[in-house]
Amino acid sequence: MIYLDHAASTALRPEARAARDDVLALGPANPTGAHARAQAVRAALEDARESLACDLGVAPGRVVFTSGGTESDNWAVRAGAERGTVLYSAVEHPAVAVPAEATGGTVIPVDTEGRVDVTAFEGLVVDHRDRIGCVSVMAANNETGVLQPLAEIGEVLGTHCPGCIFHSDAVQAFTKAVLDVDAWGLGAVSLSGHKIGAPVGIGALVLGEGVELTPLLVGGGQERGHRAGTPDAAGAAAFAAAAHAALTDDWERVRGLRDELEASLGAEVEGLVVHGQDAPRVPTHLHVGIPGVAADMAVIACDMAGLAVSSGSSCSSGAQEASATLAAMGAAGDGALRFSLGWTTTSEDIAAALDITVDVVRRLRG
Amino acid sequence: MAESVLVALSGGVDSSVAAALLVEAGHEVVGVTMKLHGSPVSAGGGGCCTVDDADDARVVAARLGIPYYVIDLTAVFERSVVEPYVDAHREGLTPNPCVECNRHVKFDELVARADMLGIDRVATGHHARLVDGRLVRGADANKDQSYVLACVDPVLLPRLAFPVGDMSKHAVREVATALGLRTASKAESMEACFLPEGRAPFLATRIDLEDGDVIDAAGHVVGLHGGAARYTIGQRRGLGLALGRPVYVHAVDVPTNTVRVAPDPPTCRGFAGTLTVWYGEAPTAWVDVTVQTSAHGRPTAARVRHVPGEDRAEITCSAPVPSPAPGQLAVFYAGDTVLGSAVVTAPDSDDPARRDLPDPRPNR
Numbered sequence: 001m002i003y004l005d006h007a008a009s010t011a012l013r014p015e016a017r018a019a020r021d022d023v024l025a026l027g028p029a030n031p032t033g034a035h036a037r038a039q040a041v042r043a044a045l046e047d048a049r050e051s052l053a054c055d056l057g058v059a060p061g062r063v064v065f066t067s068g069g070t071e072s073d074n075w076a077v078r079a080g081a082e083r084g085t086v087l088y089s090a091v092e093h094p095a096v097a098v099p100a101e102a103t104g105g106t107v108i109p110v111d112t113e114g115r116v117d118v119t120a121f122e123g124l125v126v127d128h129r130d131r132i133g134c135v136s137v138m139a140a141n142n143e144t145g146v147l148q149p150l151a152e153i154g155e156v157l158g159t160h161c162p163g164c165i166f167h168s169d170a171v172q173a174f175t176k177a178v179l180d181v182d183a184w185g186l187g188a189v190s191l192s193g194h195k196i197g198a199p200v201g202i203g204a205l206v207l208g209e210g211v212e213l214t215p216l217l218v219g220g221g222q223e224r225g226h227r228a229g230t231p232d233a234a235g236a237a238a239f240a241a242a243a244h245a246a247l248t249d250d251w252e253r254v255r256g257l258r259d260e261l262e263a264s265l266g267a268e269v270e271g272l273v274v275h276g277q278d279a280p281r282v283p284t285h286l287h288v289g290i291p292g293v294a295a296d297m298a299v300i301a302c303d304m305a306g307l308a309v310s311s312g313s314s315c316s317s318g319a320q321e322a323s324a325t326l327a328a329m330g331a332a333g334d335g336a337l338r339f340s341l342g343w344t345t346t347s348e349d350i351a352a353a354l355d356i357t358v359d360v361v362r363r364l365r366g
Numbered sequence: 367m368a369e370s371v372l373v374a375l376s377g378g379v380d381s382s383v384a385a386a387l388l389v390e391a392g393h394e395v396v397g398v399t400m401k402l403h404g405s406p407v408s409a410g411g412g413g414c415c416t417v418d419d420a421d422d423a424r425v426v427a428a429r430l431g432i433p434y435y436v437i438d439l440t441a442v443f444e445r446s447v448v449e450p451y452v453d454a455h456r457e458g459l460t461p462n463p464c465v466e467c468n469r470h471v472k473f474d475e476l477v478a479r480a481d482m483l484g485i486d487r488v489a490t491g492h493h494a495r496l497v498d499g500r501l502v503r504g505a506d507a508n509k510d511q512s513y514v515l516a517c518v519d520p521v522l523l524p525r526l527a528f529p530v531g532d533m534s535k536h537a538v539r540e541v542a543t544a545l546g547l548r549t550a551s552k553a554e555s556m557e558a559c560f561l562p563e564g565r566a567p568f569l570a571t572r573i574d575l576e577d578g579d580v581i582d583a584a585g586h587v588v589g590l591h592g593g594a595a596r597y598t599i600g601q602r603r604g605l606g607l608a609l610g611r612p613v614y615v616h617a618v619d620v621p622t623n624t625v626r627v628a629p630d631p632p633t634c635r636g637f638a639g640t641l642t643v644w645y646g647e648a649p650t651a652w653v654d655v656t657v658q659t660s661a662h663g664r665p666t667a668a669r670v671r672h673v674p675g676e677d678r679a680e681i682t683c684s685a686p687v688p689s690p691a692p693g694q695l696a697v698f699y700a701g702d703t704v705l706g707s708a709v710v711t712a713p714d715s716d717d718p719a720r721r722d723l724p725d726p727r728p729n730r
Contacts, residue, residue: 142413297482304396304483364482 002307002349002356006195006342008141008173013197013343019048019241020199023234031233032222045233048240053208054126055243055284056206058181063167065236066071066225068203069171070095071216073136073191074226075205076167080134080188081105083165087128088136089116089148090328091354094191096169097134108137113279114329118152123162129211134165139173139189143325145285146276147177149177154185165211171195176282185212193235197343202235230308246343254341255283260348261339262286268358275331289326290335293364298337301360307353310338369486370394374476375427375434377419380427380491381553382549383538384529388489389430396485398425398473411724426547430442439475446470448560452572455595458618459488459693459712462514462661463558469641477525486524487527492567494530499524501645504700506534513661518699519646539712566596580607583616591625594618599691600632616689633686639679639696639708646705648672655698656703657681659690670698670705679708 023044027037031042041335046060048334066072071097080086086105088096091114108124111117116137125132135157137148150168157166165187170179175196181189187208194200207213207226247344265288266272272287290298295311302309311323326333341351373385375397420436427434447467454461469499477489493504494512501523504510518526530538542550561568569575575593581590589599589607598604601615605627608683613627642648650672656665668683683698690696692712696703 294482296437297479300437301483303435304433363484 001354004339004345004353005308005310006345007196007338007340008310009144009200010143010197010342011344012199013245014244015245016074016193016198016238016242020234020238023237031231034127034221041233045231045236047179048233050238051240052204052236052243054180055247056179058206059209061171061224062207062209062211064207064223065239066205066227067201067232069093069169069190069192069195071202072188072205073167073169075213075216076188076190077103077134077136078168078216080136082133082164082214084133085128085131085165086134087124087132089138091141091143091325092136092138093169093171094333096138096167100136102364108135110328111332112154112329114141114146114309114325115279116148117151118149118156121153121159122156125156129160134162134163134167135161136167136169139168139170139179139251139253140177140282140285141325142172142278143285143336143338144276144279144287144325144329145172145281147173147280147282148183150186150281151180154183158185163201166208169362172285173261173282175249176241176251176284181206181207187212191240191243193239193242196239198238198245199235202232202239204239235343253281254343254345256345256346257350258286258339258341261341261354262288262349264291264350264354265357268354269361271332275326275329275336278327286339286341288337289332289334290337291332293335293361295334295336298335298360301364302337302356305356307356307359309353309357310340311336368392368394369435369510371485371489372398372480372485373489374472374491375399375423376427376491376555377422377549377552378491378555379542379547379549379552380493380535380538382423382491382529382547383490383533383541383545384428384491385430385432386541386545387529388546388650389432392500394433394635395664397423397430397432397435398476398479398609398623399423399434400475401436401438401440402471403440403448404468421554429545429547435480439471439477443467443560450719452569454693455569455619455714458594458620460598460691461693461696463560464661465695466560469519469643473518473522473526477522479565486525487648488525489527491530492528493531493535494528494712496526496528497703498522502531502705503699503704504530504598505532508719509535512699512704513658513695513697514572515639516704517643518656520643523645541566544582566592569593569596576623577604578625580605580625580627582613583626583628588613594620594623594625597625599689610613622630632689634683634689635686636682637680637690637696638675638679638711640711641671641709641712642679644672644705644706647691648675650708652682653700653705655700657683657696657698659688659694659696659710665699668698672686679706681708 026040029037031045031328049063050060053063077099081103086100086103086106088100088105089108090110138148166187169190171192174191189206191204193202217228273292275287299311323336371388371393375381424434431643446462449562451461451463462516469695478486492511493509494515498535503512577590579587580589580591597615597618614631616632617626652669652671658665666687668681670681672679690710692710694710695707697707
């Protein structure tokens with residue numbers, strides 16, 4: 001099977017597997033315990049925290065391990081909402097958009113590439129200045145891979161609203177694009193392990209210097225009181241190892257493969273639209289619209305031919321649904337397919353994916 | 367000869383066994399669940415009513431080693447089934463949503479999608495048979511579903527298969543148990559898929575149902591009803607009247623929000639139908655048939671003809687029969703073979719072609 005759904009979950013990295021197995025090999029122990037084995041597991045957890053913090057350029061105490069991107073997003077948005085109105089972009093992942101909407105948040109519109117228009121955003125911030133508690137703008141969109149102007153957004157907030165929490169869901173961007181937590185004035189950054197080569201079930205919320213958020217999970221006071229629950233030391237070790245490996249990956253190689261697939265599909269598929277083509281994107285995502293093709297059937301036909309891709313977002317039943325991101329961009333949404341490459345993708349994968357996709361499109365167009 | 371078959375998996379035992387039998391016969395089988403209703407995740411919250419059923423179907427497909435997909439048909443289902451269902455109630459009709467789903471959504475979509483995927487045939491778990499290209503009642507008389515299929519576009523029949531149609535329900539469950547399928551002992555679904563709480567609570571979410579008068583044959587008000595659109599011709603239960611004797615609904619008038627009742631069930635010796643479907647030549651001369659006017663109704667002897675040049679069937683019965691509820695499907699059988707169907711029209715239709723028919727409301 002040709003796997004081009006890395007944005008949904010990417011391949012486990014050997015470094016991550018080894019790091020996880022090393023911690024599991026220490027034997028059963030709760031890292032909060034007092035005995036020697038607990039101390040060993042706790043040391044592994046803190047090593048992982050330090051490694052990840054170092055790779056992010058922040059102090060270790062600002063890295064809080066969570067169960068993944070959704071928990072991190074929910075936590076940041078809900079804690080941010082305690083301080084005032086939540087402003088969130090129209091293309092946020094449901095893990096941000098759903099809790100933000102529930103608090104009566106305000107949507108930040110995006111342009112036709114799906115990017116926040118910084119000038120319009122500044123106007124919005126000035127209008128809401130006294131009420132803003134939190135601003136949540138993702139680093140890269142999960143569907144299109146389009147990068148948001150976080151540095152400029154951070155600058156606007158630094159000028160007009162220095163007290164609010166600037167949160168970014170960086171689940172898709174982390175390790176594939178620059179992420180400068182402090183320079184951009186970020187107060188909370190969501191990260192996910194399985195998007196970078198660690199197992200599912202580990203993630204982090206990275207806090208800004210001096211930022212304190214009301215915990216989402218309370219109880220035993222673990223993670224320095226930020227997040228109750230027994231820390232997943234093995235997962236954290238895998239996460240840190242995956243991050244370190246991913247940050248030194250050759251993403252320009254992947255970008256070259258993505259660009260090759262984009263160019264070839266454009267040449268072979270009449271009417272192909274590349275969403276976010278003119279915007280800066282992460283090197284891994286290619287989101288296209290194929291007029292005259294039912295996207296859900298294209299995903300099925302590709303799968304039957306041995307190519308795993310996705311379309312829109314999946315409902316919990318497994319049905320493919322229309323893309324909220326494309327709707328926010330004002331794009332047609334016809335035949336929306338997402339190819340997402342990863343660290344294991346080869347040029348052979350791209351050649352085969354091209355053949356299968358062209359064949360499927362020809363068949364579905366009749 | 368081995369074919370490729372797209373089998374619709376509902377998450378129930380019949381379609382599970384249908385898929386299993388096709389796999390056993392050596393066909394190349396692909397399973398698909400149609401998500402027909404339930405709010406999409408993007409609408410906020412992620413209520414998705416078919417998750418459990420889809421998970422059952424997914425596990426069965428995995429057990430059988432076949433590819434499995436869920437396709438979202440919520441938009442077309444809402445447009446082609448749910449909205450017309452609500453509108454029909456506003457007119458005092460009693461539509462059968464499963465019939466309309468089979469007519470407008472399920473089989474059209476399945477065949478279209480099979481075509482897109484280059485798949486030869488479409489199969490479902492319905493208890494019905496295809497014999498020499500004709501639709502025939504299922505072998506298990508208690509489970510026969512030919513009634514709800516009798517509106518499927520005739521041109522689609524050659525593409526369909528009903529693998530459990532010649533089995534008893536008991537035999538179906540035995541096969542499922544023998545194969546270790548998790549759906550083996552799953553309960554039957556009784557209501558239409560989007561009416562888990564039944565008809566009235568659903569209608570109340572879409573129509574303003576207001577209390578109104580229940581009127582007897584003499585014109586006296588004998589009680590209150592909870593909204594005329596909820597009632598059906600011939601209905602006896604659930605009227606909420608304490609008259610000391612059973613009464614039957616004889617007429618439902620939504621504009622005046624009145625329900626008329628009488629001590630005897632409403633009967634008629636003839637009625638008409640539209641939206642005719644014929645499997646074979648439309649009979650323009652009267653033919654002897656048995657007619658069934660509800661999913662679990664008793665077939666009765668009748669004669670039917672298709673009025674030439676019109677989308678209209680006329681049905682006469684030799685003796686009075688319980689009046690069919692307008693909006694229900696009338697299905698015509700020759701023995702066990704389905705000849706065709708028509709949707710029962712309201713008896714007060716002022717269609718001039720009704721003139722030569724017996725009074726459809728002799729009791730009123």
